[in-house]
Amino acid sequence: MIVRSIEVASFRCFDRAIKLSGLAPGLNVIHGPNGAGKSTLLLALRHGLLDSHSLSGAQVKQTMQPWGRALYPRILIVFEQGGMAWRIEKRFLSGASSRLEREENGVFRPVAEGKEADAQLRAMLLADGPQKGAAQEAHLGLLQVLWTPQGPPRLPAWSPAVRSTLQAAFGAALSSKAADNLAGLVNGRFLDYFTPTGQTKKSSPMVQLQQDVSAWQEKALTLKSQWEAAARSREHLGLLRSEIGEKESRAALLKPDVQAAAAHRSRLAEATNAELHSRQAFQTLDTRLSQWRADIETAHQLQRQMEAAGGDHKLANESLAAAAAQRPRIEALAREIEALHLSGLDAKAWPDLLRFRSLAETTTRLRRELSELQAPQDRAIAEIRRLQQQLEIKTAALDASSLKLSLEAESPQTLELAGEKIAIASGEIRELTSPQSISIRLPGIARITAASANPQAAGLELEVSDLGSRLAILLNGETTANLEERYTHSQAIQQKLTEADAELRPLSARRAEFEELASRRLEWTEQTPDIIGIREDWKSRKETLDKAKTEFDLPALAAAHATATAKLEGLTAQFSQINSRLAQHAASGPIGDLEGALRRAQTEAALARAGLQDLLAGAPANLASLESELSQLESSLALDRQTAAHLAGQLAALQTQNLYSRLAEAEERQSETASILGRHRRRAAAILLLKETLESARQNLTSSLPNQIAEEATRNWRRIAGPDAHPIRVSESWHPGGFHVPGAEAGMDEISGGEAEQISFATRLALATQLAQEERQLAVFDDAFLATDPARAENIIGLLAAASGRLQIIVLTCHPSRYATLPGARVFDLEKLKE
């Protein structure tokens, strides 16, 4: 803002109107003596431009109204601002008014009036124009900088608005419209991607794109995994089929060998069976022949025993006969003794008594003996004999038809027989016999089973078992021979008992007679004195009798005879059995035939064994391993084929899923989206960098403002004090703080008043010049150089002249001569203007 003219009336010392018109846009000097109103003029400018027309009367009286005069102040200012000319007229107190006009085509036309005019003018000149009058320093706005009042040279505390404006002035683009506009565009771009705090916006295209990229990436990874699995499956299946082919080839090569081996094994089994059968046949025949021969031998033995028994029996017979022959003599002798002994007594009855007693004793003894003997009954012994005979017959038949297996171990073996593990030492021979079958398992080698060819073997075995059981029940733990012997003995006793009973029965009727006779005999014996001789004779005869009885003991001899008879009969029965079996043996032909058959069987068995040995010798050594290999191969093939079928099924299923095209789409979409995202990211990064760089530049400019001010102020100061003057130091509050001197700092209090005045001026001029960068500004210096010496004052004049290129300068002074050298300055004599 520069002022073209100012007209003031009824204002302090100007009770009459005074008008300064034609102010130069550059240098102006208004001079007058002290009290001429130079400062009042400056005050009028401040009130006219910045104050409200509706100030209170007290305020107006205090600051504007001429002293002691009831006049109404009026101020009219014509000025230029923003490339246009404006006119403001304000009246205070009575008829207070404010009117703002703008020059249009050479004519001022009203723009606003009253408070509106005041406000518009303040807004035009000051960003934070005075709210309550312009008297307060803080409300002067830029005039704080531009207008230098009288008084101490110190600069005022800059208001925030002034600081902001100065900052912008030094930073130029910080708050210029163009810079603001550009910064706004940068910020707009920034906000496309980021929040005001610099976080990525949720609505930023990058967020959605990143989500899309991730989603496609995830899908692509999944599909790729499936695709790779399918590829592996194909390769696996290929390898598997190749392996299957190789295995099939190997199996095909192996099968003939295995079949040959199996055929050999079959032949071996047949040969083994044949050898077993031939051996069994041989053994059967051998057994039969052995049995036959044993039976013959037994028969011979029995025959010899029978002959011996016959001899014994004959001797017993003869002894018995001899004894029987001696019997009459012995009885006669006994009678003689009895007669001697019982002479005088009833010799007739006494022998009967003695016989009675002897028989009674004999029967008693025989019965006791019989009861103690526990001999079998007739039926029992008959049944035993019958069962024994049948058992021997059936056993012989069963034995003849049984399997007989001889096992000779060539090395230590463990075999299983009827489920039991049996260890056989090397060289040990194990004979195995069974009526029906024999099954031997050689673990890890083979199971050998031989079955009887005789279908009746099972029946025979059952019959033998049954007969044995029945016989065992009858024998009740005894042997047949014992029972036979007891039976024979009992028969003999029974016979004796029968005979004794028969003899005793008639004597028993004479028991009473015998008891009386015995009693009398005792009495008679005691009464006969010469009986001694008789007795001695009796004794002699008695000894003879006893000796004869002993020698010819008929019962004993009869018993011996009975025993010999029984033995002979037993042997005869056995012989009969043997004969019967020999007859059975002979029924199938003469023994010579059997011996011939046995020799043939032996030959056949030898041949079968030799054939078996040949087969065993010719058996493939790796038969088991071949079979095992083929088995494993076939198992492996089955498994491989199953796996291959499974894989093929999986692949077929995958082929219907268009895996590769879906993978291609996912990867392409991922790539495309990532490309777009990349572009956005680069752009976002660029915009972020641009914004940050811009802000950084602003901050750098702001922080360097004191230095910039100091630099400009020093430039001015050196034009005043010379090029070697110390640089001015400017504080953070943008006030001159003294000088930088080498090795020290000189504060404002340490320098002269003139230099303080000059430094303040240099700093103020630097600030004012910056403020005028975009538009010429009015700078007023009210007697500001009073302490400056003439030489430096001359330099100041030069400096003012230079500054007038940007500033409208009004110097208010009471020493106009000092400014006589100002080039092109308009000079106003205030005294003359008041006239």
Add this chain to the structure above:
Amino acid sequence: MRFIHTADWQIGMKAASTGGAAEAVRQARLESAARVVALEADFLLVAGDTFEDNAVDRSLVQHTGEILARFHGPVFLLPGNHDPLQPGSVWDHAVWNQFPNLMVVREPRAFAVPGGTLIAAPLRETHSRRDPSAILAEITRPAGTVVAMSHGTVEGIDPDTEHHPISRHACSRARADYLALGHWHSTAFYPDAEGAIRTAYCGAHETTKFGERDSGNALRVQIENGLPIVESLRTGVLNWHKLDVQVQALGDIVALRDRIAALPERSLVKLEISGLLHAAEADLLRQLDEMGSRFLHLAIDASGLRPAADAGWEDLLPPGAVRMAARQLRERAAAGDSVASEALLELQALAAQAGA
């Protein structure tokens, strides 16, 4: 004997570098295939990689088989490393039994072809260090002209490639008059000592990616008296352009724009611009970007571009912080900071917008 030698159709291939044009790229390969089978010859050899993968859609296999069957003579297909002969592979498809003139090489063997014999052996693995052509020498064949077909990397092409190596003497070793190779996508000839081309890569019938040299061809081979005469025939339908352009002077971008505008419509363009963007041409960059709608695919990478420090735009920036920021960004861009370059371009664009 006259036959067509083609390979590496890569039907169903991914085209992730072509953005939204991938499907069009895949379709173009079928279109090119149709151009191959329309060529005049007695028989047709496809030397491997007919398909990109054994997992490609079965409908695509059917369609490809139908295209191949249009060839008026016998067609011999060699499974390659991308489509090796494996269970569940594309070669299990029924289409190969549907047309009598299609023959898949399923084992090393000789085939009677018009004028002579073809010997070939299929690839069964994706990766292998065995020479797939080695077995060709063992194939018994009648006397006369012999054409061999294999798939792999001729020694010396790429020292980093170890899979399916093929001896440089594979043709003579196989006692063949000509060895038709597949695997490498650029057309390449291997003359013998007498200068006769007896081993050749026909190259992909359609270009598969940016920067691929001399692809999009098929070879017509005529063998007379044992001497092959090879003729390269254009079969590709798409044009792949990878442009790396340095702009400096005012007018360079105009020239680039005109160059791009002159490209055929069925093109895929990958443009990398670096250098200086003058303020006066800033709008041309946007025009280039908008030209993408003319082509199947246009990708522009201008990260190497930075605004020129001409007298124009920076002096017009508001003084102070903005100019300082511009100066700092320029210094970083000059040091190779691509983000700073792009930031500077943004500032230039915004300044232009603010001025407008």
